[in-house]
Amino acid sequence: MSNQNRLSDGKDIINSSEAAEYTGLAKSTIYKLIGRKEIPYYKPSGKLLYFKRSELDEYLTRRRFNPHDGSRTECSPSKTGKS
Numbered sequence: 478m479s480n481q482n483r484l485s486d487g488k489d490i491i492n493s494s495e496a497a498e499y500t501g502l503a504k505s506t507i508y509k510l511i512g513r514k515e516i517p518y519y520k521p522s523g524k525l526l527y528f529k530r531s532e533l534d535e536y537l538t539r540r541r542f543n544p545h546d547g548s549r550t551e552c553s554p555s556k557t558g559k560s
Contacts, residue, residue: 489530490519496528500537510536 497504510516511526516536519527541550 490527491530493526493528496533499530500533 491499493504493507497507500507502510507516511518516528517532519529521527542548543550
């Protein structure tokens with residue numbers, strides 16, 4: 478199965494190679510973001526890293542630039558839990 482097919486299969490949990498492809502970032506950049514604690518990740522086996530697509534989406538869209546007035550907006554993470 479090609480990488481494109483794996484990414485389009487709709488799974489929410491992806492590995493580090495798929496995360497790099499999904500975000501368009503280099504794999505080394507993914508590891509730098511992990512080291513700076515900028516993106517959440519999961520390490521269930523103590524070795525392999527996994528990511529939720531929804532959390533990567535939040536990272537990618539957290540800073541919004543408005544081309545009309547040049548302003549930047551820091552977006553807060555969405556709250557999906559019910560009280």
